[in-house]
Amino acid sequence: MGDRVLKEIVPRINELAHKAKEEGLTELEKVEQAELRKKYVARFRDNFKKQIEMMKVYDKDGKEVTSTKVKKIQKHKGLRDD
Template sequence: MLSKEKIARINELASRAKTTGLTNKEAEEQKQLRAEYVKTFRASFKQQLHSVKIVDEKGQEVTPKKLKDSKKANKGIQH
């Protein structure tokens, strides 16, 4: 998870980009922060998906093979 300070900085830069514009240095910082945010979000979302188990109305597991394979490949890996 991204720190509150980094999220606040992302929001500050986004707001300033809409109003006064950003310097080249600030635009680069914004790009890096957004990339870090997206990377963290994707890792978190993938972790959530790996905790999903799909069960039909008969109580039988019907989790897609692709998800099962992904779970096995990432078993024990910390994000």
């Protein structure tokens, strides 16, 4: 996980999860936990989307079968010449 933001928020998310199981959270901590989780999921989705957009897919015969939508995005980003 190379994302600096995720590296910063994951320990706090885990800390709040452990505290929730052991003694419960205050209302403020519940709000913080929800915001951190929302930020985590948004960042994860963004990173995953970027990975998918960089990927080329080939069938077992070596023919490229990358979706047209992904090819279009790759062309727009200057990642493809075709």
